[in-house]
Amino acid sequence: MSARILVAEDDAKQARLIRIYLEQAGDEVQIVSDGRSAIDRARSSRPDLLVLDVMMPNVDGLDVCRILRAESQVPILLLTARSTEEDLLLGLDLGADDYLTKPYSPRELTARVRALLRRSKAAAPAAPAVLTVGALEVDTTRFEVRAAGRPVALTGKEFAILTVLMGEPERVFTRAQIIDRVFGFDRNVLPRTVDAHVMNLRRKLEKGDGGTHYVETVYGRGYRLEQGTQGTQGTQGAGTHDAGTPGTGTHGAGTVR
Known part of the structure; x- marks a missing residue:
């Protein structure tokens, strides 16, 4: 199941690693390095899924999540170094569908992306053209x-x-x-x-x-x-x-x- 995935990650090495694993799974991957670009690119390219780092410049990942969720049902997978229960619940309350805490396994990230895409495809009605x-x-x-x-x-x-x-x-x-x-x-x-x-x-x-x-x-x-x-x-x-x-x-x- 190939998908268009937008990755918002300001760590170039992490972004490159995510790209390698997702492209090996057959996905088309776009990379942005700050929150403002993540919002603009999500609106213009309408990806099937967003992998979103919480700690980013300009606009942080939680604000990106809140803004996009108000206007879109795109599945969002949060990547966060914050591991407290309050931080994780905040991300979910703002509309994230799943999260991974850093450090994480790229194989687990790929598996979670596939699971989110399956759920999204099963649940989402066809958007009117x-x-x-x-x-x-x-x-x-x-x-x-x-x-x-x-x-x-x-x-x-x-x-x-x-x-x-x-x-x-x-x-x-x-x-x-x-x-x-x-x-x-x-x-x-x-x-x-x-x-x-x-x-x-x-x-x-x-x-x-x-x-x-x-x-x-x-x-x-x-x-x-x-x-x-x-x-x-x-x-x-x-x-x-x-x-x-x-x-x-x-x-x-x-x-x-």
């Missing part, structure tokens, strides 16, 4: 979007934001939450960058749809996906304004990609 909410349809494998049957060409960030919103219709996502899910830990991304992407996304989705509103601004909070209703100049009219503090000048940045 096409998301449909009202008149919106997103094919996550072909990266295609249709609004009321009309093809809509989006940039990568616009597509990612739309996918986040469609995952939980009617839920209000703050700009900070959108930054976390779409841009990861890129500290250079400002809230008004999200506003610019959402403005472009809304314009593309609503073009030619007779006043249909898809993305609504909840003033002072963030954005949410509507079911695709016919808008009127009232409560829906707020959807054309900035989600945060007035006067940020976000509309002038509509060409940001």
Whole structure:
């Protein structure tokens, strides 16, 4: 059973040893050396399993576990030098599926990876390739979007934001939450960058749809996906304004990609 495995380990020798054993088992292995990269790579490559060292720079493994578990069911195997019961229970409470304490046997690690993959394959339902909410349809494998049957060409960030919103219709996502899910830990991304992407996304989705509103601004909070209703100049009219503090000048940045 071959799998795509992401290994987050800042010790180069340990990472190399893990790679050797997992590749011998037929797996495809990616290596990152810090927590921030682990989050970004897990989001972009969607591995079948994550081998995660607890003690890492930038963002530690426990925070990586907590963040990824909030948005994904990827199996997580923690590697930790902390052997107290409290430390191990904390890792499991944050969403880890299993753990190994250092030093460990690479053969045992390989066996635990295989066991986690078997359990995950048996338990996980097939993820839908096409998301449909009202008149919106997103094919996550072909990266295609249709609004009321009309093809809509989006940039990568616009597509990612739309996918986040469609995952939980009617839920209000703050700009900070959108930054976390779409841009990861890129500290250079400002809230008004999200506003610019959402403005472009809304314009593309609503073009030619007779006043249909898809993305609504909840003033002072963030954005949410509507079911695709016919808008009127009232409560829906707020959807054309900035989600945060007035006067940020976000509309002038509509060409940001």
